[in-house]
Each structure stands twice: as C-alpha cells, then as structure tokens.
Amino acid sequence: MILLAAALVAGPISFFVSPTGSDTGAGTRSHPFRTLDHARGVVREYRHSHPQLNQNIDVVLTRGTYELPQTFVLTPDDSGTPTSVTVYRGENALISGGTRITGWTADAKGWWHVHLNAVADGSWNFDQLFVNGERRSRPRWPKVGYSNITEEVAPTESVKGYGYNRFGFKPGDIHSNWHNLSDVELLCFHIWDMSRMRVSSVNEASHVVTTIGPTGYDADWAKFSKGNRFIAENVQEALSDPGEWYLDQPTGDLTYIPMPGETPANATVVAPRITRMVDVEGSTSGHRYVEHVGFRDLKMSYTNWNAPFLGRFFPQAEVDLSAAIRAEGWRNGFLQKCTVSHVGEYGAEFLGGCSLDSVGTCTFEDLGAGGIKIGETRTYEDESDCANHISIVNSVIAHGGRMHPAAIGVWIGQSAYDTVRGCTISDLYYTGVSIGWTWGYGKSQAHDDVIEGNEISDIGQGVLSDMGGIYTLGIEPGTKLIANRIHDIDSFSYGGWGIYPDEGSSHELIEKNVVFRTNSGGFHQHYGEANTVRDNIFAFARDAEVIRTRAEDHLSFTFEHNIVYWKDAPLLGSNWNGNNYHLDHNLYWRTDGKPIDFAGMSLDKWQAKGQDQASHLADPQFINPAKGDFRLSSSSSARLMGFTDSPAAAPTRTKLRPVKPAFPVH
Numbered sequence: 001m002i003l004l005a006a007a008l009v010a011g012p013i014s015f016f017v018s019p020t021g022s023d024t025g026a027g028t029r030s031h032p033f034r035t036l037d038h039a040r041g042v043v044r045e046y047r048h049s050h051p052q053l054n055q056n057i058d059v060v061l062t063r064g065t066y067e068l069p070q071t072f073v074l075t076p077d078d079s080g081t082p083t084s085v086t087v088y089r090g091e092n093a094l095i096s097g098g099t100r101i102t103g104w105t106a107d108a109k110g111w112w113h114v115h116l117n118a119v120a121d122g123s124w125n126f127d128q129l130f131v132n133g134e135r136r137s138r139p140r141w142p143k144v145g146y147s148n149i150t151e152e153v154a155p156t157e158s159v160k161g162y163g164y165n166r167f168g169f170k171p172g173d174i175h176s177n178w179h180n181l182s183d184v185e186l187l188c189f190h191i192w193d194m195s196r197m198r199v200s201s202v203n204e205a206s207h208v209v210t211t212i213g214p215t216g217y218d219a220d221w222a223k224f225s226k227g228n229r230f231i232a233e234n235v236q237e238a239l240s241d242p243g244e245w246y247l248d249q250p251t252g253d254l255t256y257i258p259m260p261g262e263t264p265a266n267a268t269v270v271a272p273r274i275t276r277m278v279d280v281e282g283s284t285s286g287h288r289y290v291e292h293v294g295f296r297d298l299k300m301s302y303t304n305w306n307a308p309f310l311g312r313f314f315p316q317a318e319v320d321l322s323a324a325i326r327a328e329g330w331r332n333g334f335l336q337k338c339t340v341s342h343v344g345e346y347g348a349e350f351l352g353g354c355s356l357d358s359v360g361t362c363t364f365e366d367l368g369a370g371g372i373k374i375g376e377t378r379t380y381e382d383e384s385d386c387a388n389h390i391s392i393v394n395s396v397i398a399h400g401g402r403m404h405p406a407a408i409g410v411w412i413g414q415s416a417y418d419t420v421r422g423c424t425i426s427d428l429y430y431t432g433v434s435i436g437w438t439w440g441y442g443k444s445q446a447h448d449d450v451i452e453g454n455e456i457s458d459i460g461q462g463v464l465s466d467m468g469g470i471y472t473l474g475i476e477p478g479t480k481l482i483a484n485r486i487h488d489i490d491s492f493s494y495g496g497w498g499i500y501p502d503e504g505s506s507h508e509l510i511e512k513n514v515v516f517r518t519n520s521g522g523f524h525q526h527y528g529e530a531n532t533v534r535d536n537i538f539a540f541a542r543d544a545e546v547i548r549t550r551a552e553d554h555l556s557f558t559f560e561h562n563i564v565y566w567k568d569a570p571l572l573g574s575n576w577n578g579n580n581y582h583l584d585h586n587l588y589w590r591t592d593g594k595p596i597d598f599a600g601m602s603l604d605k606w607q608a609k610g611q612d613q614a615s616h617l618a619d620p621q622f623i624n625p626a627k628g629d630f631r632l633s634s635s636s637s638a639r640l641m642g643f644t645d646s647p648a649a650a651p652t653r654t655k656l657r658p659v660k661p662a663f664p665v666h
Contacts, residue, residue: 012056012087013046015039019064032062036072036088036095043086044077054083061093061298068097071276080292082332090298097324098130098272098302098342101254104264112256112264120252125306126271127234127403128368129245130342131262135366135402135660136245139238145664146189146229147173153208153224163214163313165197167224174209176202179236183249185307186211187231187663189492191221192430192466193318193406197311213310222313231663272304272344276322282329284353284385290327294334300324305344305368305403317434318407319377321345321369329353336360344368344403350415351376354387362395366659370407370428371397375415377437379445383416386445391419396654398426402662405429405463409456413437414445423454424654429463429663431471431500432456432486438474440504441529448478455485455652460519462666465491468500468524469515475529477507485648487628489518490666497524497547498538501557504528514630514648516540521547521573522564531557537630537646539565544573551578559583563620563643567591572599579609586615587638616641627651 014029017039021032033039039059047053057080072095080086104112118124129136141147151168159165167188178184181199186209188195197211215222232238239246245256258267277300282290303324314320323346327333330350334357340347347364350357350373364371375387397409409425412418412435425432433451438444456469469486472479481499489496498515501508505528514537515522522538525531527550538545545564548556564571564586571588576599590596596617598606607613620643621636623629630649632638 012058014058014060015042016060016062018062019066029062036061036066036068040072040074040078047080053081056084057086059086059088061088061090061095063092065094065096067099068095068274068277071274071279073279073281074290074293075281076288076290078293079290082292085292085294087294087296088298089296094299094301095277096270096302097274097277097304098270101269101271104256106264110258112258114254116252116254118252119247119249119254124273125249126247126273126304127306128272128304128342128344129256130270130302131256131259131267133268133342135342136243136256138234139236139240139244139246141232141235141238142173143238143241146231149224149226149228149230150207152226155214156210159214161218163216163218163222164224165211165214166208169207169209171204171207174199174202174232175237176204180249182212184235185233187233188224189229189464190223190225192464192495193221193314193316194404194464195311195313196307197313198307198309211311215313217313217315221315270302272302272342275304275344276324276326277303278325280327280330280333282327282331282353284329284380287353289329289331289353290333291331292333294336295338296334296336297338299339299341301340301342303343303345314406316406317411317430318369318404319373319411319413321404321407323347323349323373325349327351327354327357330357331355333357334360335362337362339363339365341366346373346407347371347397349373350387350390352380352385352387354390356389358391358393359395360393364395364397365399366402367400367407368403370400370411371409371425373411373413374418375413375446377413379414379443383445387415389417390415391421392423393419394422396424396656398424398656399659400427401429405663408432408434410434412446412449416445416447416449418449419452420454421450421452424656425454425456426656427458427659429461430459431467432459432469434471434473435479436473436476436505438504441475441506442504444474444476446474446479447476449476450480450482451484452480452482453484453647455654457486457488459488460490460492460496461661462490462492463663465493466495467491468497469518470498471500471502472505472508473502474504475506479507480509480511481513482509483512483647485652486513486515487517491519494520496520498522499524501525501528501531506530508532511535512646512648513537514646516625516628516630519543521545523547524549525557526550527552528556529554533557533559534561535646536562537565537649538562539625539630541566542569544570546571547573548576548581549574551575552580554580556581559586561585561642563587563638565589565591565620565622565625568594571596579611583611584614586612587620587641587643588615588617589619
C-alpha cells in the first residue's frame with residue numbers, strides 16, 4: 001500500500017512531480033514523485049480507495065523538463081467524476097518527446113559533429129531537429145526555389161494502377177551519386193497536396209528518377225505532371241548554410257552548422273524520439289470512456305515523424321496523420337492554457353467517442369502538419385459515437401504544415417455540434433478551417449458546427465492550390481460561419497478563396513464575415529444547395545469577387561445584404577448560367593471607376609433577370625480599407641441602407657512571432 005501525504009481539505013488534493021524527484025517519495029512538494037506514470041498510478045489507487053471523493057485531484061508538474069520515455073497513456077481507469085476532476089497542471093513545466101543532444105565537437109569550419117549510437121544501431125531516427133526552441137532545416141536542392149518536372153513518365157509495370165513513381169528532371173536537379181541516395185526525399189507538389197517520396201534510382205542519361213514507392217492513387221491529382229514543382233531534401237552535398245543539419249543514418253553521425261552566436265555551451269539541441277506525447281485511450285466499443293480528466297498550464301513539445309520507406313502521399317488535408325495528443329472516447333476533458341509545439345504531425349486530435357471536450361486559451365505552433373483534428377473520415381452507424389460538442393476557444397494555431405504542407409489549421413470531419421471561436425489561425429500552406437468529409441449529397445455526419453469570430457490569415461502563401469480560409473464539404477444543416485476575419489489567402493495557381501463551400505456544401509449560414517485580399521475570390525461555391533450568404537464584406541480579390549461553378553436544378557445560394565468592394569477584377573466569376581441563385585439588397589463598389597458588369601450584363605439587364613433588384617452601386621466609405629479597417633465611416637450612406645459594422649471589420653492586434661517559412665512562398 002502506497003503511503004500518501006495528501007489530506008482531505010477544502011481545496012484540491014495535490015500530488016507533486018519533479019524531474020529531480022523520486023518515485024519512492026510521498027508526492028508532496030518537498031518530496032515529489034519523479035515520473036508522470038508513477039503519479040498516474042497513485043491517483044488511480046487513491047480514487048479506488050476513495051470512491052465518494054468530491055474534491056479535484058491536481059497532479060502538479062513543477063519547474064523543469066520531463067523527457068518521456070514513452071507515450072503518457074490515460075485509460076478509463078483514470079477517469080474522474082463531475083465533482084472530482086483530475087487535472088495534470090504545470091508550474092513552468094515542459095513535457096518533451098525528445099532527447100537533448102550533447103557532446104558536440106567543432107571542426108575547422110566551425111561545423112558541429114556528434115556520433116549517436118542509437119541512430120547507428122537502428123533504434124532511433126529523426127527527420128527534425130530543434131535548436132533553442134527553433135526548427136532547423138535539412139539541406140535541400142535547389143537551395144532557392146523549386147525544380148520542375150520536365151516530363152511525365154509512365155509508372156513502372158510493378159505499380160501500374162497504384163499511382164506514379166517516375167518523372168523526368170532537368171540535368172543537375174537530381175544526381176545519382178548523392179550520399180545515401182535512398183535517404184534523399186523528393187518533396188513533390190501536386191495540386192492541393194504534396195507527396196514525400198524516397199529515391200530508388202536515378203538515370204542521368206535519360207534524366208528520369210524512380211521513387212521507391214508509388215503515390216498510391218491512379219488519378220490526375222496524384223500524377224507527377226510536367227511542370228509540377230519538386231525539392232530534393234536531406235541531400236548531404238547541399239549542406240552549406242547556417243541552421244542546416246544532416247544525419248547520416250547508417251553511421252549515426254549528426255552534423256549541424258550553427259547560426260551566428262550559437263555555441264555548444266549556449267545551444268539546447270533537441271531531436272524528437274516518440275511520435276505521441278499523450279494518448280487518451282477510451283473506446284466507442286462498449287462505451288468505455290476516459291472522463292473528467294484534463295491538462296492545464298503545460299508545455300508539450302518535440303514529437304517525431306519519419307518518412308515511411310515507401311514514401312508518403314494522402315489525397316487531401318493529411319488527415320490520416322495522427323497527433324501529439326490523441327484522444328478516443330475522451331469525455332468532459334480539456335486542454336487549458338497549454339502550448340503544443342515542435343511536433344511532427346497534428347497538435348491534437350479528437351476521435352470517435354469524444355464529447356464535451358474543450359481547448360481553451362491554448363497555443364499550437366511550429367507544427368509538422370496542422371493544429372487540431374475533430375472527428376474522422378468515416379461515418380458511424382450511431383451518430384452519437386462520432387466526436388461531437390468539441391470546442392476550440394480563444395486559441396492560437398500558427399506556423400503549421402512545416403513537414404506536411406497540405407495539413408489544416410482546424411479540421412472537422414464527420415462530427416457535429418463543434419465550435420471554433422475567437423481563435424487566431426495563421427501561417428499555413430493549405431486551408432485554415434475545414435468542415436465535412438462527404439463529397440456531394442451523400443450521408444454526412446457533419447452538421448451544426450459553428451466557426452465564429454476567428455482571424456484566419458496568411459493561408460496558402462503560394463505553395464499549394466485549391467484552398468480556402470474556410471472550406472466545407474457535404475450537407476451541413478445548422479453549420480454557421482459567423483463574423484470571421486479572413487484575409488491574405490494566396491494559392492500557387494487557382495483556388496485561393498476566402499470562404500469555399502465545395503462539393504455538396506448545403507444548408508449553411510455564412511454571415512457577418514469580412515474577407516479581403518484573396519487571389520481567387522472572397523466567396524466561391526463549387527456546388528451545393530440553399531446556403532445563405534448575408535451581411536458579409538468581400539473585398540480586394542484579384543481574380544473575381546463572387547464565384548459560382550456548377551449550375552444545378554435547385555437554389556444554389558441566397559446572397560443578400562453583402563458589401564462587395566474591389567478594384568479591377570470581375571465582380572462575378574465562373575458560371576452564372578441559369579437563374580438558380582438569388583442576389584439582392586447588396587452594395588457593390590468598384591474603386592477604379594470603371595463600369596460594373598454582372599457576368600457580362602449591365603445592372604439593368606441583370607435586374608431584368610430577377611437579380612439584385614434592390615441592390616445599389618455606391619461607395620460604402622470604409623474607414624481605411626487599404627489597412628484592413630472595414631468599419632463604416634459615420635457619414636457612410638451604407639448605414640442609411642441598413643448596413644452595420646461587422647464584429648470582424650476592425651483591424652485586429654494579434655501579433656505572431658516571425659517564423660522562417662518551411663517552403664518557398666510568393
């Protein structure tokens with residue numbers, strides 16, 4: 001029987017953990033435990049012996065770094081109760097999935113070297129390295145920009161029907177004599193995704209490279225098409241610049257070129273070891289849940305991800321990747337005031353059986369993939385088994401896609417009644433928020449999700465295409481996109497949209513958003529039914545302002561009481577055939593003074609078609625639209641027309657620290 005010093009008092013019952021403690025200690029502040037695993041066992045035993053407990057239990061991680069030897073796991077045996085919640089909280093504590101690397105020696109050039117036995121014997125490999133809390137880069141070729149595929153080459157016979165594994169390249173872009181050739185990774189940019197493929201062979205006579213594995217999908221969007229961009233990464237011969245590093249996997253030798261001012265004495269160098277820090281292992285099977293357990297005031301950093309031997313490719317959003325914090329069957333759980341950073345995959349994911357969980361005032365940054373995943377790609381026979389009622393509030397999700405650029409800030413799959421509110425979502429290479437996982441009008445369990453009051457910015461950055469600040473898929477009754485401030489959406493080619501209801505998006509409310517500086521359009525509906533778009537501001541798109549792609553036999557959307565404000569692009573883009581859409585009571589203004597047309601028609605002809613009959617062409621007199629201030633001036637005639645300021649109209653003051661891009665951007 002473990003002797004415990006905790007006493008039944010009015011406040012929480014506290015057990016303390018310290019990196020310098022002992023698991024034979026009493027768990028007090030003066031005699032803390034050493035490991036999280038031991039503290040978890042003590043809490044289990046305490047709960048078992050006090051079944052009527054009505055006080056919270058705090059497991060307090062005192063100052064220091066906790067290097068996890070394996071994932072910290074919670075099961076239904078670790079559940080609290082509504083009146084006795086278990087809280088793992090920190091006092092300036094870092095939970096690390098990595099290992100600090102020491103023992104460096106410097107050569108005549110000032111480059112650092114260390115031998116890692118665990119790498120040489122094959123028990124450890126890592127594709128990421130962090131120095132003083134910053135991600136460092138493996139050497140790439142070319143050093144600046146991208147190379148381009150010169151020819152589309154048919155796949156080898158062994159993989160036909162399973163994707164693509166060959167392409168042509170320009171002489172000098174790939175070399176057959178590169179060191180550890182099979183460890184070189186080709187980062188191949190398709191349309192809305194990127195594959196990461198290992199090199200099998202290089203024919204420098206024909207200038208054709210063959211990858212070890214295929215992309216896995218026999219589709220146009222999975223091809224190595226002529227003109228597509230690629231980068232070769234982990235090329236030892238390209239190692240030359242400060243901040244770059246190279247791990248020679250067969251020998252276990254690590255080389256790092258220090259940044260100015262870095263020395264082995266002042267540099268904390270960390271390489272990740274484990275792929276996941278926390279696993280909440282409830283289950284929808286048998287409805288076994290982990291309940292009333294949460295994390296507060298903790299930093300969690302450094303998780304590993306290694307490219308598979310056959311390479312990696314996923315069709316969209318990288319949602320097959322897991323997360324540093326994985327939860328299944330977690331109910332009434334929470335992450336509060338936590339920071340998750342320097343990870344190889346997503347920050348957190350809430351899978352089947354998760355319900356009534358919250359993420360509040362947290363920061364997710366420097367992410368190998370995206371921020372948070374809610375739900376799954378599959379549907380459940382019993383919809384209540386889907387993740388539901390998950391809230392993400394007042395949190396920051398930034399600097400994502402550092403290894404997997406097609407990942408999402410917040411991805412909501414087959415999941416309902418979720419909320420993303422008051423968040424800053426920025427610096428990603430694909431989409432900010434994505435909702436739904438049903439293409440077309442089939443069965444969807446995504447509905448009644450609310451995305452409200454968020455700032456979503458610096459999305460795409462010219463790396464991928466076909467994206468949105470907010471992107472939706474499938475029938476989603478009750479889903480609301482309200483008062484979001486969405487700006488600076490920039491795709492590589494087509495498809496840098498602000499709000500993007502894609503295939504089958506239906507029965508959504510899109511209201512009071514402010515969308516500006518998009519390269520393809522503020523609003524684009526591919527196809528869907530009966531969406532309501534009202535009281536929004538769409539400004540400064542470069543290709544067109546409002547876009548509709550597919551004409552159908554039902555009402556596509558109602559577009560009312562919006563302000564559209566632009567300089568020189570068309571007002572309406574793509575397909576406005578038929579009349580199954582309804583636009584009215586809108587205010588349109590083109591700042592360059594040129595005539596405004598409506599899909600090639602004058603306003604009179606457009607109105608004769610039944611559209612925009614009560615709309616006006618007038619300057620809304622924003623306070624300072626060039627600076628992103630879309631509040632209406634006191635003298636604005638738009639106020640007389642019933643327009644009021646959206647909560648998203650004023651410039652925001654959130655400032656993120658500058659971070660080096662992971663991929664060449666516009």
